[in-house]
Amino acid sequence: MTLSLVRAINEALRGALADDPKVVLMGEDIGKLGGVFRATEGLQKDFGEHRVLDTPLAESGIVGTAIGLALRGHRPVVEIQFDGFVFPAYDQIVTQLAKMRARSGGRLGLPVVIRIPYGGGIGAVEHHSESPEALFAHVPGLRVVSPSCASDAYWMLRQAIDCDDPVIFLEPKRRYYEKEPVDTTAPAATLHSVRVVRPGRDMTLVGYGPTVRTCLDAAAAAEEDGVSLEVLDLRSLSPIDFDGIEASVRRTGRLSVVHEAPVFFGAGAEIAARISERCFHHLEAPVLRVGGYHMPYPAGRMERDYLPDLDRVLDAAERTLAY
């Protein structure tokens, strides 16, 4: 069936609710309304108020009680309404959720998924366009993933819900309505594996979530100039499939990482450092990063200049290839 990314999320949640009576959804406005992006549309009607909880408006409370429910044997899937609203829950996520297994000597796993619509590009007002992935990927005990397309969104969410560790599940909200065929019966790849979206020879582009589409557009444009760019979809930010990136960079000798989050201390920095270590003798140029500037996410009318777009990706490619 052909599904938009947000419908694929809905299908994955529906499947998880149907398959495992321990799965519960929690969040603000996810029940009767179906979520502000309609990701949970129809689920409370079909599974009841005990499985799909319209919670009080308190993010720390949602994640804190989700931890308690998980300790009782449930598998909560939490929706945070927007990226910028996750921080009231950040203490519970970092201080409690991420550490419980380690501090219990490995005994207490917390299978909690925290879904966060993230990133810009929708002309939203303040606090509705952020990319906080590095703030989560830096925390031991969490897994952090982000699908870029409907097909991945479906099976990655199913795997995240099945996972016995807490998973931060970042949904690229500006790609919510992009459609593609989704086969819900196809065997899934490993949650943390890189995907070669478009093979190429001259240089590797790594994106994830919303920037995979940007990288593909850049690769298509570059091809017209006779430049062959390989596009990888990272899919997972913690852990990162460095073997997958390394295999590509050994072939192309060049790498650029593209994300919306500020470049400074971002995922690109980690990838650049590790790939420089692993592929030092295979690199023809320094690893470049394309991403956000060191400022709070700007007001909507400025975001076109803030977000990495096709031209900025091509600019990085040009600079890399000039070495």
Add this chain to the structure above:
Amino acid sequence: MVQLLTPDGERVPHPDYELDPTPGELRGLYRDMVLARAADGEGVTLQRQGELALWPSLLGQEAAQIGSARALRDDDHVFPSYRDHGVALCRGLDPLHVFRLFRGVTHGGWDPADHNFHLYTLVIGSQVLHATGYAMGVAAEDAGTAVAVYFGDGATSQGDVSEAFNFAAVYNAPIVFFCQNNQWAISAGNERQSRVPLFRRSAGFGFPGVRVDGNDVLACLAVTRAALARARSGAGPMLIEAFTYRMGAHTTADDASRYRDPVEVEEWRGKDPIARLGLHLRTTGLADDEFFARTDREGADLAADLRASVRGMPDPGLADAFGRTYGSEHPLVAEELAWFREYSASFVAAEEG
């Protein structure tokens, strides 16, 4: 304030909370309090001797902890804070677990399922939300058990505690919020935490709150028993404020003389929870000298055993910690562990070479 036993050891009635304990139960409560104080005192001593990194003493709060904990059934689930050694003792937890935590051997290595007693939580108030979520799960399963969560007066200032009160009320969770108001959050007194008595907080969230004499083990037992029965029956949450006093410093790292009046401490010494029940047992003839001597000896023996075990406790190796961060395979952890092992082995090889 609910009180069933005065500081002079005299039983007084209360219209809402009656209790008719057997002599054996009374002696049991006394013994629990003595053992808790003995283990706690050993914690302070071992810290002073450098065997422990830190010890938060429960001195003065024995009645609040033992009374409430003895109201629990085995199948009720408990979320403690970090000073609740008396509760731990009542749940049947090996006290050495707590000593391991404060020695720095683990961050809390016991299995909560063994005694329905969760790990200590050091960040103030966080566990109140966990307990509430757990109780929401209990309610959804219609399990017929209750959850008790322990926290202090300082925790009531945390947003998490207010959020927990609200979630518990909204979802009618079977939970008892047991607040030990020991009147000092390190150096900040009650007047810096709240403008209203803490037990009144619950009213705004839609469930009852009661203040109980926290140095009266019988009152703590009676009120907690009633609150737990209420929760198990599906009537929802209840807040208990056990009004007590922290006789020691906040922890062994603290110096309480810098911020509080010794006159106040002396005044509370006259309300000692153990002395008060002891007085009652003596004047009513429910315990004799032999009982008191035997109980003291048991306390001393427990302390001696703990001392010996803690002193002989080996340090763990870091290599074991790598595998505990995640529940399944993780390439970064595997890579770092392999490196750590190789690096560590290089020293052994160098020494041997």
